[in-house]
Amino acid sequence: MSAHSHSQGHADHGNPALQMGHHHVSSAKMFFNVLVALLILTGITVAASRVDFGGANMLIAMGIASIKASLVIAFFMHLKWDTAINKIVFLCSFLFLSLLFIFTLADHATRRWDNEMHTVRTPVSNEFVYRQQPHPENH
Amino acid sequence: MSHDGHHSVVIPAPGPEFVPHTVAHHFDTPVQEFQSMKLGFWLFLATEILLFGGLFAAYFYFHESYPETFRLGGHQLDWKLGALNTSVLLLSSWTMAMGVRSSQTSQKQKTLFFCGLTVLGAVIFMVIKFFEYRAKNEHGLIVFSELFHPYDLTTNSLPWFKDYDGVMAGVPHPHLFFAIYLTMTAIHGLHVVIGAGLILWIMKGTAKGRFHAGYYLPVDLVGLYWHLVDLIWIFLFPLLYLVP
Numbered sequence: 001m002s003a004h005s006h007s008q009g010h011a012d013h014g015n016p017a018l019q020m021g022h023h024h025v026s027s028a029k030m031f032f033n034v035l036v037a038l039l040i041l042t043g044i045t046v047a048a049s050r051v052d053f054g055g056a057n058m059l060i061a062m063g064i065a066s067i068k069a070s071l072v073i074a075f076f077m078h079l080k081w082d083t084a085i086n087k088i089v090f091l092c093s094f095l096f097l098s099l100l101f102i103f104t105l106a107d108h109a110t111r112r113w114d115n116e117m118h119t120v121r122t123p124v125s126n127e128f129v130y131r132q133q134p135h136p137e138n139h
Numbered sequence: 140m141s142h143d144g145h146h147s148v149v150i151p152a153p154g155p156e157f158v159p160h161t162v163a164h165h166f167d168t169p170v171q172e173f174q175s176m177k178l179g180f181w182l183f184l185a186t187e188i189l190l191f192g193g194l195f196a197a198y199f200y201f202h203e204s205y206p207e208t209f210r211l212g213g214h215q216l217d218w219k220l221g222a223l224n225t226s227v228l229l230l231s232s233w234t235m236a237m238g239v240r241s242s243q244t245s246q247k248q249k250t251l252f253f254c255g256l257t258v259l260g261a262v263i264f265m266v267i268k269f270f271e272y273r274a275k276n277e278h279g280l281i282v283f284s285e286l287f288h289p290y291d292l293t294t295n296s297l298p299w300f301k302d303y304d305g306v307m308a309g310v311p312h313p314h315l316f317f318a319i320y321l322t323m324t325a326i327h328g329l330h331v332v333i334g335a336g337l338i339l340w341i342m343k344g345t346a347k348g349r350f351h352a353g354y355y356l357p358v359d360l361v362g363l364y365w366h367l368v369d370l371i372w373i374f375l376f377p378l379l380y381l382v383p
Contacts, residue, residue, distance in 0.1 A: 025243045026236075035233040042225050042376075046218070049381035057383035068373045076236045077366045083174065086181045093185035097192040104196045108203050 024081040034075045041068050150353040153245045158347065160354035173356055180360045184367050187330075191371050194323050198378060201319060205311050212316025213382030215280060215306055217271065221380030224267050225372060231260025232369040235338070239362040242355040247345060250358070254342045257365065261335035268328055279303035280317050320379050327375060330368045337361045 045064050053060060074080040079087055148162040150169055166172035202209045238253035275281040279301030288298035300314035307313035341361050344350055350358050377383065 025240060028237065028240065031233060031236045031240070034236075035229060038229045038232075039226060042222065042229065045377050046222055046381065049218075049377065049383065061377040061381065061383045062374070065374045065377055069370050072232060072366055072370050072373065076232050076369075077363055082177070082181075086178055089178065090181045090185055090188075093188040093192075097188060097195075100189075100192055100196050101199060104200055105203065108200055 024078060026075065026078070026081075030075065034071050038068055038071055041071075152348065153351050153353060156247060156348050157245065157351045158349055160349070169354070176356055176360065180363060184363060187367055191323075191326070194319070194326070195374065195378075198319050198323070201315050202378075202382070205315060208307075208310040208312055209316050209382045211307060211310050212313070212320070213380060215275075215278070215317075216320070216380050217274075218380040220267055220271055221376050224264050225376045227260050227264050227267070228369045228372050231257045231264070232366050234260065235362050235365045238338075238341075239355070239358050242345065242350050242358040243352060245351040247348065247351075250345045250350070251342055254338050254345065258335050258338050258342075261331050261338070264331055265328060268324065275317065275321075278306070280307070281321050316382075323375055323379070327368065327371055330364075330371070334361070334365045334368050337364060 041064055045061060048060050048064065049057065051057075073090075079090060147164060148167070148169060150160040150162065152159045160169075162169050162172050166175065234253045234256040238250050238257060241247075241249035241253055272281065272283070276283050282299045282301055285298040290296075291298055297314050300317065302308070302313060338361055341350070341358050344357065
């Protein structure tokens with residue numbers, strides 16, 4: 001597997017107890033560094049939320065969260081050293097998730113947003129039925 | 140070897156305090172067992188992403204529709220408790236990663252130590268969550284006792300949303316933020332509880348010596364599950380507590 005194709009900080013590679021080929025043991029130092037990075041990024045998330053960037057606040061918050069998520073996935077979840085098929089399977093879920101977000105928000109962006117939409121009206125009310133009738137002038 | 144069903148592949152124990160692992164009969168080799176189980180588990184995690192993804196899509200849709208409702212709603216949550224819980228989960232993700240690492244290197248006591256810390260993290264998270272929910276209950280923003288009561292047609296109101304202090308007055312659909320907040324954090328909390336249970340099960344197996352360098356697969360998979368719980372929270376924290 002790909003367990004031996006990288007270099008830094010993985011002291012257990014020569015351990016004969018890990019003989020099965022698919023094992024990857026990361027160094028404790030690397031895990032600790034990832035933890036520190038995640039905690040610092042949490043602080044940055046809070047700090048960034050205090051500043052008004054207008055419409056960019058959402059993008060900034062989600063951008064930082066995505067970096068944190070990438071660190072968790074790559075290092076804590078070991079996906080960086082996992083097989084190609086496992087990478088494809090898991091990362092594809094985010095691909096399909098983006099499709100869900102794109103089409104949902106496309107619906108939102110192309111809707112008519114006015115007071116008409118928010119009025120409470122039962123579908124069987126006279127008003128609704130009247131609106132479904134063709135206009136007399138068209139005949 | 141195992142095709143005929145009479146011979147099992149056995150991974151030897153690395154020491155007297157461990158027990159050997161017998162590869163399940165429907166697998167030919169330990170590597171095949173490991174790779175198949177991992178693939179299946181990643182596939183399961185992908186479905187988890189899509190489960191929460193639907194809720195995130197709902198969040199974004201309603202947030203875009205009623206941004207004032209979401210910002211005002213977010214202000215009713217205590218971001219300090221949210222940040223504390225974020226740190227607790229990040230720390231517990233680290234202890235879980237260290238627990239898996241200890242299992243990979245046949246360090247029984249260290250595995251139990253780090254897994255125990257992870258369960259402690261889960262307990263702290265849920266205790267903080269309990270106090271948060273209780274505060275919402277006291278202010279009538281989520282009245283838990285009336286959560287499943289039907290919509291009141293006579294008063295045109297939701298039974299579980301009372302807003303005793305009127306903090307959400309003046310925004311459209313004021314209950315919406317709390318509906319999303321409760322749905323997402325409750326399903327996430329359920330995952331925390333299930334994850335903690337799985338880690339306790341892992342600790343039991345570790346104590347019995349079932350998991351070691353030759354066979355740590357269940358520890359690895361439970362670890363992945365726990366990291367997913369952390370992963371979801373990483374997005375929930377800024378969206379719910381620091382509503383952009």
